[in-house]
Amino acid sequence: MPKTRDITVPPPEQRELRYDPQQIEEKWHARWEADPALYAADPPTSKRKKFYVLEMLPYPSGALHMGHVRNYSIGDALARHMWMRGHNVLHPMGWDAFGLPAENAAIKNQFPPKEWTLGNIVHMKSQMKRLGFAYDWSREVTTCLPEYYRWNQWFFLKLYEKDLAYRKKSRVNWCPECATVLANEQVVAGCCWRHEETQVEQRELEQWFVRTTKYAEELLADIEKLKDWPEKVRTMQRNWIGRSDGTLIDFAIDGDGKITVFTTRIDTIFGATSIQLAPEHPVVADFIKVDPTLKDKVDDLISQREKSKGSDDIGAHDVDKHGVFTGRYVFNPFNQEKIPVWVANYIVMGYGTGAIMSVPAHDDRDFEFAQKYGIEIRVVILPRRSAEPPESGQKEQPVLPYTDTESLVINSGDYNGLSNQEAIEKMTAFAEEHGFGKQTVTFRLKDWGISRQRYWGTPIPIIYCEKCGAVPLPENQLPVVLPDNIDITLQGGSPLGRVPEFVNVKCPKCDGAARRETDTMDTFVDSSWYFYRYTNPQLTDRALDTKTVEYWFPIDQYIGGVEHAILHLIYSRFWTKFMRDIGIVKNDEPVLRLFTQGMVIKDGAKMSKNKGNVVSPDEMVARFGADSTRLYSLFAAPPDRDLDWQENGLEGVHRFLSRVYRFVMRNASVAKVSSSKTLSSDGKSPSKARAIQRKLHQTIKRVTDDFQGRWHFNTCVAAIMELVNELYAADDEITAGKFPPDVLADAQRKLVLLLAPFAPYLATELWEELGEKDSLLRHPWPEYDRALAKEDEITYAIQVNGKLRSHVAVPADSPEDFVRERALADEKVKASLDGKQVVKTIFVPGKLVNVVIR
RNA sequence: GCCGCUGUAGCCCAACUGGCAGGAGGCGCCGGUCUCAGAAGCCGGACAGUGUGAGUUCGAAUCUCACCGGCGGCACCA
Numbered sequence A: 001m002p003k004t005r006d007i008t009v010p011p012p013e014q015r016e017l018r019y020d021p022q023q024i025e026e027k028w029h030a031r032w033e034a035d036p037a038l039y040a041a042d043p044p045t046s047k048r049k050k051f052y053v054l055e056m057l058p059y060p061s062g063a064l065h066m067g068h069v070r071n072y073s074i075g076d077a078l079a080r081h082m083w084m085r086g087h088n089v090l091h092p093m094g095w096d097a098f099g100l101p102a103e104n105a106a107i108k109n110q111f112p113p114k115e116w117t118l119g120n121i122v123h124m125k126s127q128m129k130r131l132g133f134a135y136d137w138s139r140e141v142t143t144c145l146p147e148y149y150r151w152n153q154w155f156f157l158k159l160y161e162k163d164l165a166y167r168k169k170s171r172v173n174w175c176p177e178c179a180t181v182l183a184n185e186q187v188v189a190g191c192c193w194r195h196e197e198t199q200v201e202q203r204e205l206e207q208w209f210v211r212t213t214k215y216a217e218e219l220l221a222d223i224e225k226l227k228d229w230p231e232k233v234r235t236m237q238r239n240w241i242g243r244s245d246g247t248l249i250d251f252a253i254d255g256d257g258k259i260t261v262f263t264t265r266i267d268t269i270f271g272a273t274s275i276q277l278a279p280e281h282p283v284v285a286d287f288i289k290v291d292p293t294l295k296d297k298v299d300d301l302i303s304q305r306e307k308s309k310g311s312d313d314i315g316a317h318d319v320d321k322h323g324v325f326t327g328r329y330v331f332n333p334f335n336q337e338k339i340p341v342w343v344a345n346y347i348v349m350g351y352g353t354g355a356i357m358s359v360p361a362h363d364d365r366d367f368e369f370a371q372k373y374g375i376e377i378r379v380v381i382l383p384r385r386s387a388e389p390p391e392s393g394q395k396e397q398p399v400l401p402y403t404d405t406e407s408l409v410i411n412s413g414d415y416n417g418l419s420n421q422e423a424i425e426k427m428t429a430f431a432e433e434h435g436f437g438k439q440t441v442t443f444r445l446k447d448w449g450i451s452r453q454r455y456w457g458t459p460i461p462i463i464y465c466e467k468c469g470a471v472p473l474p475e476n477q478l479p480v481v482l483p484d485n486i487d488i489t490l491q492g493g494s495p496l497g498r499v500p501e502f503v504n505v506k507c508p509k510c511d512g513a514a515r516r517e518t519d520t521m522d523t524f525v526d527s528s529w530y531f532y533r534y535t536n537p538q539l540t541d542r543a544l545d546t547k548t549v550e551y552w553f554p555i556d557q558y559i560g561g562v563e564h565a566i567l568h569l570i571y572s573r574f575w576t577k578f579m580r581d582i583g584i585v586k587n588d589e590p591v592l593r594l595f596t597q598g599m600v601i602k603d604g605a606k607m608s609k610n611k612g613n614v615v616s617p618d619e620m621v622a623r624f625g626a627d628s629t630r631l632y633s634l635f636a637a638p639p640d641r642d643l644d645w646q647e648n649g650l651e652g653v654h655r656f657l658s659r660v661y662r663f664v665m666r667n668a669s670v671a672k673v674s675s676s677k678t679l680s681s682d683g684k685s686p687s688k689a690r691a692i693q694r695k696l697h698q699t700i701k702r703v704t705d706d707f708q709g710r711w712h713f714n715t716c717v718a719a720i721m722e723l724v725n726e727l728y729a730a731d732d733e734i735t736a737g738k739f740p741p742d743v744l745a746d747a748q749r750k751l752v753l754l755l756a757p758f759a760p761y762l763a764t765e766l767w768e769e770l771g772e773k774d775s776l777l778r779h780p781w782p783e784y785d786r787a788l789a790k791e792d793e794i795t796y797a798i799q800v801n802g803k804l805r806s807h808v809a810v811p812a813d814s815p816e817d818f819v820r821e822r823a824l825a826d827e828k829v830k831a832s833l834d835g836k837q838v839v840k841t842i843f844v845p846g847k848l849v850n851v852v853i854r
Numbered sequence B: 001g002c003c004g005c006u007g008u009a010g011c012c013c014a015a016c017u018g019g020c021a022g023g024a025g026g027c028g029c030c031g032g033u034c035u036c037a038g039a040a041g042c043c044g045g046a047c048a049g050u051g052u053g054a055g056u057u058c059g060a061a062u063c064u065c066a067c068c069g070g071c072g073g074c075a076c077c078a
Helices: A021-033 A066-084 A100-109 A113-131 A146-161 A212-225 A231-241 A266-271 A282-290 A294-310 A364-373 A420-433 A546-552 A567-581 A617-624 A626-635 A647-673 A687-708 A713-729 A731-735 A741-755 A760-769 A816-825 A827-833
Strands: A050-055 A088-090 A165-175 A180-182 A201-210 A243-253 A258-263 A274-277 A323-331 A338-344 A355-358 A437-443 A462-465 A469-472 A504-506 A513-516 A557-561 A594-597 A600-602 A793-800 A803-811 A838-844 A848-853
Touching: A021 A113, A021 A626, A021 A760, A050 A066, A050 A546, A066 A088, A066 A113, A066 A557, A066 A594, A066 A600, A066 A617, A066 A626, A100 A113, A113 A617, A113 A626, A146 A165, A146 A469, A146 A567, A212 A231, A212 A243, A212 A437, A212 A567, A231 A567, A231 A594, A243 A266, A243 A420, A258 A266, A258 A274, A258 A355, A266 A420, A274 A323, A274 A364, A282 A294, A282 A323, A294 A323, A294 A338, A323 A364, A355 A364, A420 A437, A617 A626, A617 A647, A626 A647, A626 A713, A626 A760, A647 A713, A647 A741, A647 A760, A687 A713, A687 A741, A713 A731, A713 A741, A741 A760, A793 A816, A793 A827, A803 A816, A803 A827, A816 A827, A816 A838, A816 A848, A827 A848
Parallel strands: A050 A088, A050 A557, A274 A338, A557 A594, A793 A848
Antiparallel strands: A165 A180, A165 A201, A243 A258, A243 A323, A243 A437, A274 A355, A323 A338, A462 A469, A462 A513, A504 A513, A793 A803, A838 A848
């Protein structure tokens, strides 16, 4: 900004009235920088009560965006508030520093991923500091450094030891053009994101998996414990884990072998008129051996499905169902009926057994399929409970497909007349007795594939020896360090595979020649436990210290975007349970309270480079200051909702801070000479002073309550704005010297305290201007005084039959009867009674009286 | 298709468990005051009846049902 404006020096009283955030913020930024221990947490021996506030760590993409600013402004306000409430606050920050963009940048600009990443971190850290976020930087965690990722490797070895990490073949997205594997997010409309014309292939590759399914039951059950998580997230996790109770049933193949199906509706088995197999089902391959003509038809089904996956914005649901009859039959184990076996494109291999019994009368999909191919549709469930036939004597037919469970089983041999629930129990028991069925639970949740054929990730500590097979690296050989300065291209699989010094090793077991694993770990591994590392980031001999973790955990408040509601938060929960089971942590869950903030929207769309609607935090800080930018991100919408970015709104917030600044600066001298003792409500203060006291304490209550409950910081800020408006309304009295200085001084101090969590720079500056010497960060949060907040007079709304007719002002502590009398005596009320009978009056304390007439 | 969230002045948003929409706050607009004029500041004003339709209730933005629009999650899960 040009300095020329200040050539004519204004008189002091004018000069001090201009709110200059740059000057204030730079001054305090420098002071805070000089005191690195300012935001440090006390050790676990602290007498204070601990409070762990955590915001989701960012990916160091290059610069902070408004979503980050919003996320961290919420967390910082809470952290500062809790400091002021006397807690021992842990408020750390770190970097989710592995991942694809670094590699892409490397390919594009020939710049090493490590330097790119560390450079971004330096910049983003300085942005955070400039925004004034109160982080304990001595605990900073950077996941791409060996000091951190060696513990990923250590955990991997533990997982392997416990049989929670294993290798299996699995299908992956493969771009023939790039000659490498793609992450799901890199597949756009069935094609490679870099080669839009190139169809992505599915290839079978050996991949490392983590057995998350082993904890499926507990992950699901413990959602009940997460009482302070948003219901939305809990529901999403429940659906993601997707438990369903059902039965496995063997159908003997006419010829040789059997087909096992999974069903939740064994009660409909007498209505099964075909068996449907997924095209990839192993039995299909057997059938093809016998009848080679089947192969082309099945391949057709697969390719059709791949195609339909491509246009996935239409939704898989609309895809036509196709199928082919295999020419083979199985026997229904309940009645030995011969049932045809088909292969259908709507059966997925990844769920259940990849085979179903098709009951067209009682399943939407089976119904559609049967109609198309003319398969028999046999009703076995009626939509009523009574075994008595309907009155007309005719058999009523349900509207098909009938999938409700209000039911009466028919056409089912010994099971006729039962409800579907009874039938499920009896049939399952029968199947188990006769050894062809088994009650079972199936989860939608799959094991977590963690292999990535990428360079910029944690190397998996496994060595392949021709003699000994896959050998885990001994712990004392950790970390497996990622080699620097390697040539990254997208040609030919993992870049690590082309580094002989890395690949060629000796087998830890037999000392023979061996190869190192060249896959790296999914970055969700890093973020699954980083918040434990914050408790003791300098430990060199262990991932964490159990005692220290026990002190800090669980996290009291975790704050981040909803987009992580499923993956990150399920993996984190899984990791915690695994860590508990190997005895290094005591808690079952990592996070006590979760808060998911809304997105930042501009012009009706999420801010993104593609849309060109990105607002740069740097620019906003330069123009309006960090305080205004932060305050606006809290004020513009409730934190859990999407925020519509409007620069006018930011200007308004800036104007508000200017008002605060001007008011306090003008009247600071009063505070300096006046005592800070809380005033008594002796009723002798002039009316404006009393009004200000009242407003002040009402505001304290609202802000304090919101921090403990709803977190509607937008209304907190609005409440503080009201307080400031009230102060300005007393301006005449203040200037005239008629306003009690102690009230004014008290109000100013508490105003600054209330503002401290939201606009720390300005608050700190004004705190100093008010002559305070202690640290605002540790100064006790203002106490709410009920007596001072109380209204002297209450205006009751008077309704007649629910319609507002009048108002009556009464002293605040008036008894109910008195208010009723006054209401009935009111002229306007009398006028609207219109000679009718008063039936009753409804009294709502402090609010209204409703006179009901007839 | 299923599940969830959401709909209040021109705009962003308030209204806690049903209880005054003389909207809390902010933006924008109009006016007054300052000024030679303007900007800034300060002061004041106008504008909606709560997406639509029914129901419950003394009383509904709030509860219930149906429908319409926006957002998000899951999606042939057997």
